[in-house]
Amino acid sequence: MDMIKFKINGLHFSVGCEVSSDVTLLDYLRNYLQLRGTKYMCREGGCGACIVSVHQPAGTSYAVNSCLMLVTSCHGLEITTIEGLGNRLLQKTLADENGTQCGYCTPAWVMSMYSLLQGNPNISMLNVEKSLSSNICRCTGYRPILQAFKKFASDAPRQITLPDIENLKLCNKTEETCDKSNCEDSEWCFVDLPADK
Incomplete structure (x- = not known):
């Protein structure tokens, strides 16, 4: 195979020998495509700041730590970053519930929740809580973030107060x-x- 072909935010991309085989998806997004909404912190998959949404041709959607995924392993994938997210409802709900402070981790929280909803639109509040445990927020605290995202659960009451x-x-x-x-x-x-x- 001469070229690795994939989509990012609906646009076709391909990489070949011009990109080193050790370039991560995170670095490709930030340094080659100038998509800086995907953040980095630990570069070890521990903080969740670099999460993007991946959709496989088979129909499976999930969140990935882009710092752990090599761009050469993206063949055939459809990748969505915060810049390509057309659904502003997640961002607005998070902001309305005061789930952001410095905002650094916010894109990854949104992408985690987006991926969760893409994988299963009928999630429960417990699913939300368990699924977002891979994201770290160092300044806001988790209560407003969970309060915002639990509103998207199928079993959410009208008013959620944790x-x-x-x-x-x-x-x-x-x-x-x-x-x-x-x-x-x-x-x-x-x-x-x-x-x-």
């Missing part, structure tokens, strides 16, 4: 500290304790 982090979370079944494992989608273990406990 409890304060200071409140102890107990499992409704066991009355012990909730670790959110072995939960059904309909089970929420947030319980506010009386002040005397």
